[in-house]
Amino acid sequence: MCGFAVAIGWPDAELTVARLIDGILHRGDITDPLFTPFPDVAMCTRRLRIVDAEHGTQPQVSFFGRLAVSYNGEIYNHVELRRELEELGVGFRTHSDTEVLANALQVWGHRALERLNGMYAFVAIDLVSGEFLAARDPFGVKPLYVMQQGARFLFCSEMKPLLDVVPVGDVMLLPPGYAMSKKTVARYRSPIYPRVDRPVESSARVLDDILRGAVERRLPPDLPVATWFSGGIDSTLVAHYARQLRPEAPGYFVGGPDAPDYRFAEAYAAKTGYDLRVVPFDTQSPEAFASIDDVITATESFEPNLIRGALASLEASKAMQRDGFRVGLCGEGADELFCGYAPLEIAFHESPADGAQCRDECLSLMHRVSLQRVDRCSMRQSLEMREPFLDPAVVNYALGLAPEALVRAVDGLPTGKMPLRDLYDLYPDELPAVIRDRAKVAFGEGAGLNPGRDGWMSRFEDVYSDNDLRDGQQEFAAFSVQSKEELYYLRRLATVIDVSRVPHLTDRAWISFPVVQHLEKLKAYAHFSL
Template sequence: MCGISGIIGSKANTAHITKMTDALYHRGNDNISHFTEKGIVLGHNRLSIIDLNASANQPFQKRNQPYILVFNGEIYNYIELKEELKELDHQFETSSDTEVLYEAFLEWGENCLERLNGMFAFAFWNTATKDLFAARDRFGVKPFYYYMDEDNFIFASEIKAIQEVVKANLNKKVLANYLMYGSYGLPDETFYETIHQLAAGTFLKVHQPKIQLTPWYDFVTRVHKKRKELADIDETTAKKEYKKLLEKSIALRFRADVPVGFTLSGGVDSSLLLALINQRKDAGKMKAFSFYTDDKRYDELPWVEKMTKKTQTDLKKICFTPEDFSTWHKKMSYIQDEPYGGIPTLAYAKLFQEIAREGIKVVLDGQGMDEAWAGYDYYQTSSDQNIQGQSASSPFKLNVLSEDLKRAAKKPDYPKPFGNELLDKQYRDLFYTKIPRALRFNDRLSMAATTELREPFLDYNLVEYAFSLPEHFKIRNEQGKYLLRQILKEYSEDIAFAPKRPLQTPQREWLADELQEEVEKHINALESSTFAKYLNFDEMKEEWKNYLSGSQESSFHIWQWMSLNELIKIDVNHQ
């Protein structure tokens, strides 16, 4: 796991690329190297996971080849690809997945992407043709941001690295959509006007000053085909085939030359992950980590401890308290560059800091099951909401926004490629809402601790299979993830059929009590900020008063104001 950066154009110099790699120091500091040539600089921050030797350092180039590679991520099936490439007479000098990616690109060009099972964002610079080719993995697990004007193309793993070289104004439309609809932007957008994302499953080609974007992962077509294959499958076969795919996915993500751990909650997803990991021969070496807030209304420790006791897994518990809030909120606001998901994200960040202190560099996590298996309650309703456990009242307070800001908003209109309400909701959450923002939050907080996070449940074979199964395998008896629960039932029946728990921390209560002063500091700071003209502070203070009086169906609007204030402070610091 690493950080990548580069500049093509007039700003390409050693001073700028050094600033960029310095900004990405937390993403990897086992080795930091640059490639410089007239009109092009590349940077790489390495966190050594596979092949710890210096020969696998990047930027990576092989003798007599024009390509320079910078790569962030892991190619999990690199061993199998390496054997295939050896049969095609490719020679290898390292045991790294970096070199396998390099040789795969030499052999198959852009078509190599279809052969990769992994999480990745990478760029190849061709020193002969002066072209750049860059790509991002199927679900966007690894980030790729870019800026382009007439003279420069600049890319990096995080927004802050780009802002070391060019300044970017906040994106008024994305901010308005966040405050009005809870959107964090479309797949190609960020909270900054001139800084974009390379969308998941997309590659780009740059020949300055032209850029060409091409989607390479056709999820919809693949699912249409898979649905026909699975239309008449029986439950026993489906369970057997999915479990086999799941075990393979976990095995691939165990490939590392450093210690591996995993995070654990009391839900179906992570409990199943624990159960399957426990069957591995090296399970005894594994450590599980879980956070709690010492609030029995929300903590999942009873379920976590029940599973770890059954599997005899070494569990480390990390408590997140209101006293932790201020430090972690400032740190995560800087690390994330954009608004993020509340106190659960902060607790998760503290958890990863403790994981790093234990000397663990690779962590497995249970992200992705709810979207593939229709686990959220709103999948069983006709509403278009995407917030698990949300009450009928809106979590957004439009009355605090100016008319000018409201006019800037444009309600996101997500594609509906399947013509099926459930599938279209799942598709929206996989590619536009839930998964993109969760992956961004989790990439930043894990890399802030200089650890690598792997999500076995987001293996594309698993997602496509679960997504394509008939609906009765997903939802039955008003409960999602039916077949998944049947698999977990073999290990723990009571956890398998526990209801989905949407909240993990007492955020609503803390904001009104222990963190009341923090909230008021943010509101006061907004009132004296450059963004004040877009807000109605009489309405905001009235909403805050109502919240303190017990109107706490949702705390999201309070969190939005705090996030907005931090975003404005970061923006001011970059001016």
């Protein structure tokens, strides 16, 4: 939805926030007026106008005048919450979800977070006491970074502006599902936490209703919508449910006829008349390699799994923005929840306990990899992507399924996402069996990026010698560099931001799955790559 900056107890708060906003202009299409309730407090938002575009100016102040809220994201159940609040006598001046959030916090305090279905990061300031509450959604779909100097706090939606504006001090991230005040940081109760994992009987009909509802909640009522479309199990389901309500909604496929995913995307388009819009992308071209700099600048990361996928995600976002879209849908979260990755398939097949642990790790890292990729690539083009699979109803259903419902042996190979594959049998005239039965391929690889040494990796062999890698590993010892590819990305990132001032970058986004021990099994999966 936007990006924002907030200074609390900060010298030159107004000037500092104005400079931070200058660094995130790409995240919206209008800069709202800067708000300074106290001399050392300032709030400002670069807003992407979606919900109540004309009146949703931020910060929004609660009906009772006590709280001011700067906010990034979307509250999908804001209409229902508004009704509840109106029944309690709360009045509204706008139809924006930001005002709903402000009033919910005013009435219910931090317990309002238990009621939210959405993606969000916000800072709410008490205009009487000067206290504040900052929070981030349970999966970390939306980012929030902070610098603290004693009792002074500076918040921003991206890291680079903080590092550019403040010459000293580290940039910290607020973890997903956590709330922060002047005195504490703690995990809050939400629709998916504490985890219940109440046992659920697998039913394609039940999941069909749940997933359709999750997609419907993410369709903007007054704007057109499109989908990042790969022809994979997940994006095809998202497109399918979206088109039940918006038949005209197109899908953007990155790659060409030779890309591994193309035949699947074309199969769905041929079967249904889907408006498939192909975004040309030659991964072997000099232009693709040159785009790494743009991707690293946008994503603020050097994690290979993020960067490879972001090459395609950024191209899809550019195309959607050129065609006038402000809102899109994607399939993030399905692989983590329904076991679409080879390590998850193997772990659940061998040991349900190990599988559950591996899945928890995958879910906890989404905000550092896939969700960071989605947010930065889309918002770089003033585009808001929404993730139906992360709806609480979908999440709680998936987490309650028995391991044998998630992963089954197919031709001797443990195969995940069985509940999603079963949905295809409900719509045989619309959902191709060839997609139902296909193997997982990462987004970038499906667009044609071959991560093997003869493909994408060869680029970095041409740049660095083995000695260069060893020198780089010493230079960036804290970052646990494993390959020439990682070193290349890290060096490029270091030209964009001061990586030594971002401690979480040294905590690599890796799962603990024993790859070496299972290497032969992993090689059997078409979608596995180191």
